[in-house]
Amino acid sequence: MWVRPGSARPGVGGERSGALVVRVSARAVDGKATEAALASVAAAFGVRRHAVTLVAGASSRTKIIEVEGADPATLSRLLAGPGADRGADAASTGTAASTGTAASTGTAAGEGAGPGGT
Numbered sequence: 494m495w496v497r498p499g500s501a502r503p504g505v506g507g508e509r510s511g512a513l514v515v516r517v518s519a520r521a522v523d524g525k526a527t528e529a530a531l532a533s534v535a536a537a538f539g540v541r542r543h544a545v546t547l548v549a550g551a552s553s554r555t556k557i558i559e560v561e562g563a564d565p566a567t568l569s570r571l572l573a574g575p576g577a578d579r580g581a582d583a584a585s586t587g588t589a590a591s592t593g594t595a596a597s598t599g600t601a602a603g604e605g606a607g608p609g610g611t
Contacts, residue, residue, distance in 0.1 A: 494534065496554050498526035505537035507574040512555060527551060531558065537571055538563040 495509045500516035507514040517529035527547065535542045540562050550556035 494530065494556050494558060496521075496526055496530045496556060498529075498554075503529075503533065504575075505533050506571050508572045513568070513571055524551070527556065530556070534558065534560065538567050 494515050495512040497514065497516045498519060498521040500518055503516050503518045505513065505515050513534075515530045515533055517526050517533060519525040519529040521527075531545045531547060532542050535545045538545075538560050540560060544561040544563075546559045546561070548557040548559055
């Protein structure tokens with residue numbers, strides 16, 4: 494995922510270089526923006542916060558995360574951005590997401606590689 498800290502309009506949706514865009518109002522100080530981003534992703538996927546794990550990128554805007562129990566269709570919808578067709582599938586957005594117990598966003602989504610995501 495790609496995090497935009499200090500945003501006036503927090504939300505989850507859209508794509509930047511293959512990564513899911515997460516806008517948070519928290520500033521990038523002491524991990525507050527990262528924590529806010531993880532909580533926002535959990536809410537967007539309809540899972541509990543503990544189901545979202547930061548895999549890499551603690552101090553970077555680009556992060557790799559794993560979302561346990563996430564629906565790949567939700568990832569496709571979020572990548573399509575606000576107001577996008579709710580019926581879009583992963584193939585149409587060029588996104589790879591696991592259909593098992595975890596869905597991947599970020600690097601895995603943007604590059605189709607391994608578990609995790611941004």
